[in-house]
Amino acid sequence: MKPSYLAPLTLEEALEHLNRRGETVRVLAGGTDLMVEIRAARLKGNTVPPALLDVSAIPELREIRMEAGHLHLGAAVTFHTLEHDPLIKKMVPVLSAAAAQMGSVQVRRLATIGGNVGTASPAGDGITPLTALDAEVKVVSRDKSRVLPLTDLITGPGRTGLAANELIHSFSLAFPAAPERCFFSKIMRRRAVAIARMNLAVQIRLVDSGMIQSSRIAAGAVFPTPRRLMEVEGLLIGQLPGKELFQACGRRAVEAMRVVSGRRPSMAYKEPALERLVVQGLEQTCGV
């Protein structure tokens, strides 16, 4: 009944295991989603995975380094590290800000960014900033490795395109050429330890004239899969920050949500919330 537990210390070993028993083994990183899932399955009398492959101790998966204008982030980097690591705080502050609002102190010590993507929740607090930053993800198996946009890996709510023998290896984020302002906000039913009712990551570059030169915006729990709000970004480029502009952006975001996600009962809340969240996010980012 209890799954067997494997904790390889090298990537090769892990991939070998996955290759051999991919169908029956589940990858475990922090376990903050997986253990909850296994417990729920147990209580319902459903089957639980026969084996767990703990990848959290594999050094390669815990790496953080700069590489040719990119930040390389191992899949097993924890949210605690995302929150506090000086390099990450400096280079991708939006990710640190998101990490700081994720779970609780205890959860952040365990939970990993790879696990967040592996779960592929529409409300994942790590996924939204990675999406805004156009993260690429490296996926490896014993015999091959591939690099693809994060948004391509996540195929639906709670679904990824990972094959049974594949592992998320790392994420790669391009640095902006010039300084950018950023913002992360999360709506919760209480002020801590809650899954996002909605979240928003914004990164904007203003040129000296005050004009918006580039913008990246992503929202969580708005679309079935993570997605940039290109519709809104388009409105901003080349414009001067301003209340009316931002309000138009808020409305545009709601339109995009309607088109992609359709109408559901939860929209009565989500429409005004998204509109206001976008306006507030842009105001705060641009200091309006």
Added chain:
Amino acid sequence: MIGTNPIKIGARERVLGLTRFGVDQGRPGDLYLLLLRAFTAPARIKRLESDAAGRLPGVVRIFTAADIPGINRIGIIPSTKDQPVLSDGLIRCRGEAVALVAAETQEAGMQALGAIELELEPLAGVFDPKRALEPDVPLVHEKGNLLFRQRVIRGHADEALARSPYRLRTVYSTAPVEHGPLEVEGGRADWEDGRISVTACTQNPHYDQSDLARLLGLPPELIRVRQSETGGGFGKKLDLSVQSYLALAAFHLKRPVRMVYSREESFLGTGKRHALLIDYESGMDAQGKLTAVKVDILGDSGAYASYGFAVCMRAAVHATGPYEVPHVLVDSRMAYTNNAWAGAMRGFGVPQMAFAHEGQMDGLADLIGLDPLELRLGNCLRNGSTTATGQILKDSVGIGDCLRRLGKIYRAWQPRVRSDERFRRGLGIGAMYYGIGNTGVSNPSSAQMEFSASGELIVYTGAAEIGQGSDTVLAQMAAHYFGMPLEQVRLVRGDTKRTTSAGASSASRQTYISGNAVLDAARDLERILKEGAAAMWECRLDEIEYKSTGMEGPRGESIPVTEIVARLARQGREVKGNGRFDPPVTVLDHQTGQGAPYASYAFAAQLASVEVDTVSGLVRVPRVAAAHDVGRAINRRAVRGQIAGGVVMGVGFATMEEFIPGKTDNFREYHMPTMADAPRITPLIIESHDPSGPYGAKGVGEPSLIPTAPAVANAASRALGVRMTHLPMSLERVMETLSQTRNSKPEIRNKSGF
């Protein structure tokens, strides 16, 4: 000793992790008990087949209702015991227990659960309490869907309302709420010396014993219930939970058994706070005096009675709030539905009522153009006032003092509470009164006390310590009476074999009622000791003086307490003081609800500051000031602890908590406040000294929670400019309100806000 701050008895052990709670009772070799529950409701069991499951390896036995030797109906209120321990063929609400598995391991038990074949035939149900009381609806129980009705009639409310220049009518509603104590239900049972011994977390070991006896068809003496240390209750551990199953299995198997609910089971398998629908009309004269209230209350008891009767009655009695109202007409009904069953939760209906009467007071203040605090002060009860049930309150009416103390803070906070574009801010007041002990019925407590050979003072009490601090407070009173250090008092507590009933740890009653019983026992013990000394020195009783060093006689004789105890024991006398206290109350008149249902009342008022985020709809409560008339604080630290816990629970009730079976039945979906949601709390202890209380004390356990939600709701209403009439004020509800009021002028004045 009285009014000091000794550290709570047991606190050290808790901090060090040494405490053994109900969930820690299991020992190696015990059988595991697991329940099969049904999730379709209402339904009829078409087939229940457990033979194959029972033959699985490691499975010892599977029990169904047919294995219950006594009466398969439990419930704390004698006239409404209607809940089967294992389904009697019907599934009346989601999560009902159907079969009990005893197995050598948890795993084997789980396998058995999966192998039991259960076929259910769905039935038509009723889920709306209003609809439940209409004709031609499915009946939850054969006797009909009306569980109980209580009216309170004083004067002529209709006529008085018709004459009133100001009238306000509002409909309020609240949601079912889960208690969420840290410890889930758990315990162990064994078969010892031909009796069944159950050790479990509970709020009421002596009640447990009597209902277990009924269930097993045994005389109560053959069942011993011991209260383990209990990790919180809040009303959730008043009804029987694991105890029934433990006792049943131990009875049949004559082997030790253990059981612990999962958190999900703990949500499903215990009663929730009753959802109430309250239609409230108030009248006021031109001077701002309440003339009349007319209140219609409809409660949802879910599928079983539990405490529905008591909540229905208490809600009716407390409907006016702590105010003088000459004309009162309250009609309170409690209905059965196929929803999750409701039970006791901190306040027994009064938190819901306070939300309504305090909403009314704020609404009336706006209507008439008076400050909400002044309006309350002008109407509140005082010494000599008559309550809605016609009871004259002679003394210890501290509500005015509570409000006045709050007034200073109210005026200090007012200029600081300003709204801006994003956050709407407001202040709100909530006030309440609360009858200590059960409503209009005898609810005695008893205690014994003796000196050990080494001079320790031993206090025997049935009062369940569930974290609220009754151990400490009772020991303090005993120590104070005999002038001894607290360390020399030892408690024997919550064991049906060694202690007598103290009644439930509920209704904020243990400090007041068991405290009085302990003092009664102390007086009795002192009398016995004095009699011994008087016989020895051949003097009158009143010539003997008790000093903490011993007894002193009229001619300078003296003898240490331990020696006189030994002397009396040699003479074959039992040197044990017996104490008892039953608050003097009268039964409410069934037609009019008139009477004196409680011997003492606690009073409280709280002030909350609230910040509503217009982006998310989140209602945050940065600060609460809480003024509580506790009569006399036996332990000030414990009172402050109760206030802090109550306020945080009240914030949850006001802003986020809502139990929806199948949806919010675990801590992932069901949100309770975290420390980040807890306000900064300023506790203010008011001591009105109740002459009927032990050293003047009343109770504070439930009162600490009751004014919070009303204060928060009133503050949010001021912030938003609209009366908030439903709890919880969830993101969705607040957002809807914001959207509706975006472009309209606020209905409610917010002097302190925008």
